[in-house]
Amino acid sequence: MQYFSTRGGIAHIPFTKAVLMGLAEDGGLLLPRTIPRIGSETLSSWQNLSYSELAFEVMSRFIDDIPDSDLRNLINKSYSTFSHPEVTPLVHCGNLHILELFHGPTLAFKDIALQFLGNLFEYLLAKNDAVLNILGATSGDTGSAAIYGVRGKDRINIFILHPHQRVSPVQEKQMTTVLDDNVFNIAIRGSFDDGQAIxxxxxxxxxxxxxxxxxxINSINWARVLAQVVYYVWSxxxxxxxxxxTALDFAIPTGNFGDIFAGYIAKRMLPEGTIRRLVLATNSNDILSRFVNSGDYSLGTVTQTSSPSMDIQSASNFERYLYYLLDSETDRTRDQMQIFAETGKIDLSSYQDQIRRDFSALAVTEEQVIETIRDFHKEFNYVLDPHTAIGVRAARHHKKQGVPMVCLATAHPAKFGDAVRDAIGSEPETPAAFxxxxxxxxxxxxxxADINSIRDYLKAHARHG
Known part of the structure; x- marks a missing residue:
């Protein structure tokens, strides 16, 4: 499988090179040359596979430059750290299916990809006798999941930027209490978008x-998206x-468009009609829901909410979908992203028919988040975190009679105890890790939030071969 950039400047590179490159060197995002199709018979043959076995079947269709035995070992090692035997279990609440993605080391869905990516980096660096300095920005959960994925690993230093006092106290402590010598946490005075831009x-x-x-390690790295495709197929x-x-809908709380883009890839892989609809759920930082509902992809002011991982205006994975929306034309994709960089907006209203065939969307207010956590707890004795509550709210809004709806539960509620307490009057159960x-x-x-300061800090603390 060969990989290329959405902006056309990188072409014909293998998976392992794409992983180490991360962001394409022309500023675009890397994608596979083709999306493999899975026939009905093949899908049926996967029915009784374990999660790790299924992950191998899905990932190996995108990876042909790692021996199968090595890839199996990497996958098995990555998911051996999860506390649930099914890795991503489904819980049934009324007419909704909750896909719990928070059974990894940091109790957030980012572990699904970042445990794998950390082991993959370690494997590739050892083979190439190389070192790596990981740089990433986090709106909450990516940072801790990435840190836990590479803490203490030889050949790797990791530098994570998070917005000072704009992540939950638990999220902050999950990052900053990891004291391994190869871990560097930086709290920037600004928003996640400021960190991501740097x-x-x-x-x-x-x-x-x-x-x-x-x-x-941000979701600009294709391996992150690929690992997340697996749990859509699993569901x-x-x-x-x-x-x-034969048809499912998914509701996905998303800020960076990475999780829902993984669903888009899964939809294109699987037999037609297997995934019917992807419901995009945002908080009041609604650039993505505005895009789906009106074709308006334009920056607004970042509002701080109880779902900080979604307090984002510029979605770092949006360009991947834009490439497909623009008929897979790299020149047009590059031009539109240049317009966005210069003006902060793109008018895509002329593509509304296609966009609405791919997605539905809903923006959820803070009041509705608390109401949804409270009502769901009363009805099912099940505690939602604020991000998952946004997905559940959107799922109920768009639920179609007779079509199963899967809601992605992206974090353990204990990571957002204040919001849960406001909703149900008590703290969620504290997991042992907390x-x-x-x-x-x-x-x-x-x-x-100054690029020169961050660059100087990197120079002073980077690992050298």
Missing amino acids: VKKIFGDVEFKNNYALGA CLHICKHEKD IGLLEREARCEHMD
Whole structure:
């Protein structure tokens, strides 16, 4: 399988090179040359596979430059760290199916991809006798999942930017209490979008990127998206097995468009009609829901909410979908992203018919988040975190009679105890991993959201071969 950039400047590179490149060197995002199709007979043959076995079947169709035995070992090692034997179990609540994606080390869905990516980096660096300096920005959960994926690993240093006092206390402590020598946390005075912009600009300086062996763990890295495709296929297999349905809908809380883009890839892979509809759910930072509902992809002011992982205006994976929307034309994709960089907006209203064939969308207010957590708890004695509540709200809004609806539960509710307490009047059950977390020793640099300062800090602390 060969990979190329959405902007046309990179073509015909293998999977392993795409993983290490992260952001394409022309500023675009990397995609596979083709999306493999899975026939009905093949899909049926996967019915009784374990999660790790299914992950191999899906991923190996995109990876042909890692021996099968090595890929199986990487996958098995990655999911051995999860606390549930099914890795991503489905819980049935009324007419909704909750896909729990928070059974990894940091209790967030980012573990699904980042446990795999951390092991993959370690494997590739050992084979190439190389080092890597990972640079990423986080709106909440990516940072801790990435840190836990590579903490203590030889050949890797990791630098994570998070917006100061704009992530939950648990999210902050999950990152800053990891004291391994290869972990560097930076709290920037600004928003997640400020941090993401700094990361993209640094990666855009190809000479600096190469000189300091920079790698990406944000969802701009294709391996992140690929790992997330698996749980869409897993859900289809399990629900169709028990309900004999051939069509499913998914509701996905998303800020960076990565999780829902994985669903879009799964939809294109699977037999037609297996995934009927992808419901995009946002909080009041609604650039993505506006895009789906009106074709308006334009920046607004970032509003701080109880779902900080979605407090985003510029979605870093949007360009991948834009490429397909623009008939897979790299020149047009590059031009539209240039317009967005210069003006902060793109008018895609003329593509509404296609967009609405691919997605439905809903933006959910803070009041509705609390109401949904409270009502769902009363009805099913099940506690939602704020992000998952947004997905559930959108799922109920768009639920079609007779079509199973899967809601992605992206984080354990204990990560957002304040919002849960406001909704149900009590704290969620504290998982063992969080006991004493807020009192642990922490280490973090506080810096302005200034690219030169961040670049200088990288130079001073980067790992060299």
